Amino acid sequence: MSKQALPVVDLNAVACCSPIAASPMDADQATVVAPMFKALGDPVRLRLMSMIASVPEICVCDLTPAFDLSGPTISHHLKLLREAGLVDSERRGTWVWYRVRPEAFRQLGALLEVSSAPAAGGTA
Amino acid sequence: MSKQALPVVDLNAVACCSPIAASPMDADQATVVAPMFKALGDPVRLRLMSMIASVPEICVCDLTPAFDLSGPTISHHLKLLREAGLVDSERRGTWVWYRVRPEAFRQLGALLEVSSAPAAGGTA
DNA sequence: CCTCTAGGTTGACAGATTTCAAAACAGCGT
DNA sequence: ACGCTGTTTTGAAATCTGTCAACCTAGAGG
Numbered sequence: 004m005s006k007q008a009l010p011v012v013d014l015n016a017v018a019c020c021s022p023i024a025a026s027p028m029d030a031d032q033a034t035v036v037a038p039m040f041k042a043l044g045d046p047v048r049l050r051l052m053s054m055i056a057s058v059p060e061i062c063v064c065d066l067t068p069a070f071d072l073s074g075p076t077i078s079h080h081l082k083l084l085r086e087a088g089l090v091d092s093e094r095r096g097t098w099v100w101y102r103v104r105p106e107a108f109r110q111l112g113a114l115l116e117v118s119s120a121p122a123a124g125g126t127a
Numbered sequence: 128m129s130k131q132a133l134p135v136v137d138l139n140a141v142a143c144c145s146p147i148a149a150s151p152m153d154a155d156q157a158t159v160v161a162p163m164f165k166a167l168g169d170p171v172r173l174r175l176m177s178m179i180a181s182v183p184e185i186c187v188c189d190l191t192p193a194f195d196l197s198g199p200t201i202s203h204h205l206k207l208l209r210e211a212g213l214v215d216s217e218r219r220g221t222w223v224w225y226r227v228r229p230e231a232f233r234q235l236g237a238l239l240e241v242s243s244a245p246a247a248g249g250t251a
Numbered sequence: 252c253c254t255c256t257a258g259g260t261t262g263a264c265a266g267a268t269t270t271c272a273a274a275a276c277a278g279c280g281t
Numbered sequence: 282a283c284g285c286t287g288t289t290t291t292g293a294a295a296t297c298t299g300t301c302a303a304c305c306t307a308g309a310g311g
Contacts, residue, residue: 023173023176023177023180023181024177024180024181024232025181026181027174027177027178027181027193028173028174028177028178029174030170033170033171033173033174033177034170036173037167038168040164040165040167040168040173041164041165041169042168043161043164043165044162044164044166044167044168045165045298046154046157046158046161047299049147049152049157049161049164050152052147053147053148053151053152053157054151056147057148057149057150057151062257063257063258064257064258067257067258069151072299072300072301073300073301074258074259075258075259075260075261075300075301075302076299076300076301078259078260079259079260079299079300080299081258081259094257094258094307094308096308096309097256097257097258097308097309099257099258103148105241108148108239109241112236112240112241115232115235115236115239116236117229117233169269171269186287187287187288188287188288191287191288196269196271197270197271197272198287198288199270199271199273199288199289199291200269200271202288202289203269203270203289203290204269205289218277218278218288220277220278221277221278221279221286221288222278222287223289
């Protein structure tokens, strides 16, 4: 019943910072990282993520009315964001508060870092 | 017949650089950006992207054998990457070469930048 | 204990995604 | 012209996703 479902993505299990462009990512790492990108690959979740990331923390009750969607649908998207390890939630009395997991956020950023131009001399 | 299908994502149409965490992203921008994350949200495409981004350019014939998937399937994933605006392709004789679109890559990275702790005093 | 509100879970369904086999298309070499 | 190899397109099957209505759980307040 632990509502604090352990994130599917274990950040410590990931070679956490070599940029995608530094060297070909191996299949295992791709399997771990892809779900994080996938979680951001839906407009609703991307907005949700942005709203959460823009403040220290935010109540579901402030998230839901920003969309033209039912409560359960928002709840579903928040769950995916949680399972991807991107956000954390905490119940405090009546309300549930969400905040980002900075490590996850940082990792994603690191993955997309541009590492200059590697020299695999193809083009000429 | 133009195989150089115009990317679905028009990079110039995007408020191209304010980090997700800077302020809540509006619905329109989310609609434009989400497909890019979505494209990276599959392990195969993420690896493909990584392989392409790790070198100046790479031939499909070097991409395909890295996976346990049929040629058409790889081709399909490459098409999605192209449509997301993340990569470009060019046929040169018998082979087709892929390379990243640096602008798109940079934009994605910018989106995930951590902008310290913003003070959007909603909470207190 | 009862009721009210905030959120999450279940079940169902339309539409999208992943994948492959088969077929089409594009250059190259003979 | 013909066949060969590399890549994309088409068509179809199995699976996954986004969404809602209905229902359940958690805490607040009588």
